[in-house]
Amino acid sequence: MSTQVTEKSDEKEEAESTEQSPGERRREEKAKRQQEKEAETPELIDEADETVELKIFRFDPEVPDKEEPRFDSFTVPYFEGMTVLDGLIYSRDNYDSSLTFRHSCRQAVCGSDALLINGTQRLACKTQMVDLEWPIRVEPLPHQDVVKDLVVDMEHFYEQMNAVEPYFDPDELPEEDREEQKQRPENREKIKLSTRCIWCGACMSSCNVAAGDNEYLGPAAINKAYRFAMDEREGGDKKEDRLRILEQEHGVWRCQTQFSCTEVCPKDIPLTEHIQELKREAVKSNLKFW
Amino acid sequence: MSSTYDRGTVENFGRWREFSAGMWAWVLHKFTGWILIGYLFTHIAVLSTATGVDQAMVEANEDIYTNTLQDLEELVIVRFLEIGLLSVAVFHILNGIRLLMVDLGVGLESQDKSFYGSLALTAVIAVASIPTFLGGVF
Numbered sequence: 366m367s368t369q370v371t372e373k374s375d376e377k378e379e380a381e382s383t384e385q386s387p388g389e390r391r392r393e394e395k396a397k398r399q400q401e402k403e404a405e406t407p408e409l410i411d412e413a414d415e416t417v418e419l420k421i422f423r424f425d426p427e428v429p430d431k432e433e434p435r436f437d438s439f440t441v442p443y444f445e446g447m448t449v450l451d452g453l454i455y456s457r458d459n460y461d462s463s464l465t466f467r468h469s470c471r472q473a474v475c476g477s478d479a480l481l482i483n484g485t486q487r488l489a490c491k492t493q494m495v496d497l498e499w500p501i502r503v504e505p506l507p508h509q510d511v512v513k514d515l516v517v518d519m520e521h522f523y524e525q526m527n528a529v530e531p532y533f534d535p536d537e538l539p540e541e542d543r544e545e546q547k548q549r550p551e552n553r554e555k556i557k558l559s560t561r562c563i564w565c566g567a568c569m570s571s572c573n574v575a576a577g578d579n580e581y582l583g584p585a586a587i588n589k590a591y592r593f594a595m596d597e598r599e600g601g602d603k604k605e606d607r608l609r610i611l612e613q614e615h616g617v618w619r620c621q622t623q624f625s626c627t628e629v630c631p632k633d634i635p636l637t638e639h640i641q642e643l644k645r646e647a648v649k650s651n652l653k654f655w
Numbered sequence: 656m657s658s659t660y661d662r663g664t665v666e667n668f669g670r671w672r673e674f675s676a677g678m679w680a681w682v683l684h685k686f687t688g689w690i691l692i693g694y695l696f697t698h699i700a701v702l703s704t705a706t707g708v709d710q711a712m713v714e715a716n717e718d719i720y721t722n723t724l725q726d727l728e729e730l731v732i733v734r735f736l737e738i739g740l741l742s743v744a745v746f747h748i749l750n751g752i753r754l755l756m757v758d759l760g761v762g763l764e765s766q767d768k769s770f771y772g773s774l775a776l777t778a779v780i781a782v783a784s785i786p787t788f789l790g791g792v793f
């Protein structure tokens with residue numbers, strides 16, 4: 366409390382003496398920018414040639430009005446090159462600051478903004494509005510519990526990812542102290558696509574089997590297992606262990622090759638192909654006639 | 656986090672418009688599979704209860720088995736159902752081959768094309784079978 370009071374008196378003093386501390390100047394600039402932005406906003410929507418309507422899923426267990434899920438419509442200005450995430454950010458900044466969604470890098474790397482957009486799992490930051498049918502319907506990922514608005518509980522997804530023990534456990538380490546572990550270029554090429562996973566959860570959400578069987582590892586986790594199982598630097602024992610996890614009842618055999626995951630993967634990982642290869646791998650390790 | 660909202664799995668079939676080729680192939684494969692099982696049991700039930708061993712009747716082509724078959728074939732709906740049965744079986748076989756290829760890891764990039772291909776081939780075979788099944792009905 367006491368600091369606040371002194372700050373206020375400082376402000377007055379400084380305003381009078383026109384002598385500003387750096388923090389004061391920053392605050393002032395920030396307020397100015399905010400004002401400019403606010404003044405800009407209505408113009409922005411007039412400036413735009415087109416507006417696009419976003420129908421956004423809303424739910425908040427802590428607000429009585431939002432306890433029953435509903436869709437809210439936001440009209441946002443459309444500019445060339447605009448992504449769905451841009452539209453969401455505009456809606457949040459200008460209409461409803463309580464609109465909640467995850468986003469971070471805005472360039473399809475962090476994997477936090479996978480949403481159900483017009484009925485398909487996509488990354489909001491990577492989805493151009495122009496490619497979609499308008500109005501655009503934005504929902505949280507299906508088959509995951511909704512925490513608030515577009516935010517879903519990803520805990521189960523992360524559990525499945527960790528269930529395949531996604532780490533290296535090589536049989537032998539290089540002899541010299543700081544020697545690298547070498548990998549043939551061909552082998553790198555083989556696992557290249559599987560390493561692209563950004564843990565966005567789009568595949569798991571699109572998978573019909575995962576929806577019905579909560580214990581199913583899911584495409585992302587199996588792909589993660591593939592990434593290590595197919596790596597030549599992986600130790601033989603570890604590979605066997607991992608195959609044992611994969612060939613369980615809720616492992617690779619649950620996949621019914623619907624190709625839903627492959628279809629929605631924003632990083633174009635051939636998930637079904639990887640799952641099928643691990644199925645063959647599991648058979649090979651169990652059937653030995655020689 | 657006080658509580659979460661479970662939207663359930665119902666939306667799956669509500670989203671049929673967004674189904675991709677692989678999903679449709681899966682749905683149709685299950686569907687045709689159940690029809691074939693249903694047909695198989697009906698087939699066994701009908702034919703196993705339609706056997707009579709009266710030698711005189713057999714020679715006169717008047718035994719229960721012949722009569723049952725003739726009665727069935729007289730019904731127009733049965734003729735149409737036979738075309739349906741053929742298409743269902745053909746699709747199930749073709750898609751089964753497609754799934755075999757998928758399991759072997761052959762041509763996974765063109766899995767949607769092979770699905771459309773099996774649909775088209777099914778249609779062609781069904782159309783080609785019409786003269787055989789519907790011959791003499793109208």
